[in-house]
Amino acid sequence: xxxxxxxxxxxxxxxxxxxxxxxxxxxxxxxxxxxxxxxxxxxxxxxxxxxxxxxxxxxxxxxxxxxxxxxxxxxxx
Numbered sequence: 001x002x003x004x005x006x007x008x009x010x011x012x013x014x015x016x017x018x019x020x021x022x023x024x025x026x027x028x029x030x031x032x033x034x035x036x037x038x039x040x041x042x043x044x045x046x047x048x049x050x051x052x053x054x055x056x057x058x059x060x061x062x063x064x065x066x067x068x069x070x071x072x073x074x075x076x077x
Contacts, residue, residue: 010052011043017050021059 018025031037038058040048 011041011049012052012055013047013049014040017055020055 012020014025014028017028021028023031028037032039038050038054040050043049
């Protein structure tokens, strides 16, 4: 058997997503409706979850969008 280099898929339920991003349920669903947040995946007839890597990417995008671009500093010699 060969080992896969892929990390296991982590699925977050809504309370974990809320805690991770600091937004309320209603805000999350409004962002989904507006196409500004990853859509959940169906886990069953009445349960959904979000892929952790998609949530992490969304957080990274928010960080990049909120920080001004800083030109690379020159190296000191």
